[in-house]
Amino acid sequence: MRLILHAGFHKTGTSSIQNFLYQNKPTLSAEFRVLMRPKIKALCDCARGFSVNRNPLDQGLFLSEAAQALSALDPADPRPVVISAEDLSGHTPGRHRLLSYAATPALMQMLVQVADECLPGAELTFLFTTRDPESWLRSSYAQSLRATRQRLGWAAYFATLSPHADFGPVLDEIQTAVAPHHVFTAALEDSQTHPLGPATALLDLMQPSDALRAALVPVSPQNRKLPDPVLDALLHLNRSDLPKDEMRRRKADLITQALG
Template sequence: MRLIVHAGFHKTGTSSVQKMLRRNGNRFAREFRVFTHRDLPGLCGAARALSASRDPLDDGLFAMELAEFLTALDTDDPRPVVISSENLAGHMPGRYGLRHYSAAPAIMARFAEFAAECLAAPRITFYFSTRAPEAWLRSCHWQHLCATRMTDDFATYRAAYLPHADLAGDVAAIARAVPAPHDVVSAALDDASGGPLGPLDPLLDVMSPSDALRAALTALPPANTAQPAHVADELLRLNRSDMDADTVHAAKTALLQRGQSG
């Protein structure tokens, strides 16, 4: 069975990819079985937990979730399986004290190991989208401001995380950890942005759909993108305030909605 696993990284166009995979779901279903993080909450949650704890219990939960998914696949279905979720690489750096994707090599190796136990002769291509350090850090900082009570301004955040912002190095470490005959490939978001389907194009190159399917796909605008600097400044102010979590969440939601509509 052929599997294509788009397992990361955060803030490299993954939301846009998944949005287009879902938007074109009926078209893809002719040739592929496609799953995103919405279809695999237990597996993705287990991978994130394992990245933060490295605990044998979380490793066991990851194994259980993965085995449940793999054994439910119809082995008589000839269509390749495509999984797209950046959470399979673990938590985004900046969460739970993590500064890098150092757990990702072990998680991908475990994925390959359990696939060999659950499936007959699986062949996996692990695909990772990457991004230049400066743009990636700025996008990650924006996401943290939106989703957490991060109180670091960008300069402080950059100083702490720039030494670890080497996604190409992370891909190389994953390639060393994943056993043969499986493959690890990557593409930079900066190189993919000019294509007709943006960050989906490199994944399609790995998937190898028919020309007819590729030509029929509907492109969508970028998803989950940052807003202007003054919005980030206001998010930072809210995070640093002494307001309770519910009040901050409501204020952030209203702020982001105004930014999207304006």
């Protein structure tokens, strides 16, 4: 069995890739089994929990959910399995006091361990999408302003997370952790010239037939960028003493107005 895991990183075109997989799923299903976060939500939640606490309980929960998810795959089905869920890498750095993807190598190693037990002989391939460090930091910061009560200004956020925004070192650790399986990377910037966008790198690893690939349709980019004045307004709301529900309502109104 071939198992292709696109397990991260956040804010590197992952939403666009998953929207592409969702929109093209009827076509892809002829040759592939595609799983995304809704189908493995419990596993993703356990990965995020482990990334924060790194304790034996969270490790056991992740291993248990991984075994349940992989055991549900029919080994008699000849179609390769494609899993795309960036939360398998843990929480996004910048949240829950996390500064980096330091837990990701251990999470990937546990997935290999469970695959070896549940799917003997499976061929695992890992894909991690990446992004220029400053571009990633800006996107990550904007998302944290939208989704959390992030109170740091841009300068402080950049100073805190920039030492960890180069994914090269953690990717080296991941390759060591999952050896002899292979880890491939694809930069978001390199996908801009491809008609199918960020999904191109994943498709290259999937190796669909020429006929299937020709039938796939592109999708619009996800998570449009918010203007700087809107980010400033979100930061102001995050720093306010408004009750959580009221703050969320005002933030939602701001974002809706900005994006139309």
